Amino acid sequence: MAEPLLAIDDLRVTFGVGRLHVAAVEGVSLRLGPGESLGLVGESGSGKSTVLRAITGLAPVAGGTIRLAGEPVRLPRGMDFYRTVQMVFQDPFASLHPRHTVDQILAEPLAIHRVADAEARIVAALAEVGLGPSYRFRYPHQLSGGQRQRVAIARALVLRPRLVLLDEPTSALDASVQAEILNLLETLRREFGLSYLLVSHDLAVVAHLCERLVVMRRGRVVEETTAEALRRGTVSEPYTRAMLTASKGFSRTPEPESG
């Protein structure tokens, strides 16, 4: 395999001390190749967001290594890191500054990274996510949920990263808006050769966007499988199977024990 874009080995993250000690991630390893997309699924509290936050330097790493294009990441993460890795969160309302216009939101990363020609880049970034120039001077509260998520994606892409970490990017959206955002993410990935690490509780969303996925439970990886296997229903972990059954809708007979 070509050099992985992202290689995580035996990652451990702990919060708090003494009685408040939580081992949120306990020895997670994963690989993501250039242009590849990997899904991260599991019940809430299983450590998915913490893995993403550890990659960006926002969670306290207690052990293990994170390498980006072969190089161990440094603390604090440097400017070059954010040119390679960006993140999109579930709730676009919480992640966009309420008193900044779309223009200011997109200008900020460009200014920090001293990118020339910011004006043209902002207009282009909006066009890439399907928003016309008229959206430039609006505030987040003047946008619909789907439009806000488009702005968050534009902000993530404006520096032309290679890897985008997506934390439940469509969970707060209506199904029709989710379809638009998933199509957009797919187009952008093809156009710019992006890699995605996608956290989602929806197996169909993961199978739609990713070739492979990792199932987490209580801070550990319990299964690594493919979208193809999900579609065929040939997963091996009882917990993955329970998720698969549950995702098919309500059934009057209980699912097999999820352990």
Add this chain to the structure above:
Amino acid sequence: MTVPLVEVEDLSVAFDLPDGRIEAVRGVSFTLGRERLGIVGESGSGKSQTGRALLGLTARNGTVSAKRLAFDGIDLLRASERERRALRGSRMTMVMQDPRYSLNPVMTVGQQIVEAYRAHRRASRGEARKAALAMLHSVRIDQPERVMALYPHELSGGMGQRVMIAMMLITDPELLIADEPTSALDVTVRGEVLRILDALVAERGMGLILISHDLELVASFCDRVLVMYAGRIVEELNADALHDAQHPYTRGLIGCLPRLDRDSHPLPVLDRDPAWAL
């Protein structure tokens, strides 16, 4: 002929705001027996406001009008605020999406359920406590004694939602409105909570209105489904006939979901016809 449990005819709910009027619900009609009715539609389509109007929980800046709004033959449009409050806590009730916002954070689970019980029934503390334990047991909470002593923030999402259901059902209501009761829960916990509701509805012969944005979920749970768009019911379906839906909105909602049994790229998107909102 017996009266239906719920009669709604030409219900409208409008909100007056400084910059105009929002017509949240526009001419909605349906009746409900002791059955499971689903209301689906996208956010803002008027689902919650329909349920809230029925219970008398419309916000102050809202105006409710209808040709008829009745529960078990009782004309709700003429009932006093006191009568409606009495109905609300006992014979008709609502479970919301996130129990953490609906439970009182400074009271233990036990205190809250006991209080809910005693507010509607003459009972000693001991009797109420016994009823609360039995109710927690019936929503399949292990070690109900231990859970009675917990505060809401100490409950997991799935447990919080079951406690909420226990609290709402302790008065033995005839109508339960469940507004996105499982949307905040993990998929694997979702089925369990819905099966509890399902069994209680069947056992007690309750009427249930399940409000959700999740069409597939509602169709697999309910007998009948109302599809709302921009404040109106655009289609009514038997749950097992979901895939015979006629309205382009309903068909669009079904079509735009990614599915494990069908890999389509790009996903079909909804092409909204302005005429749907007329």
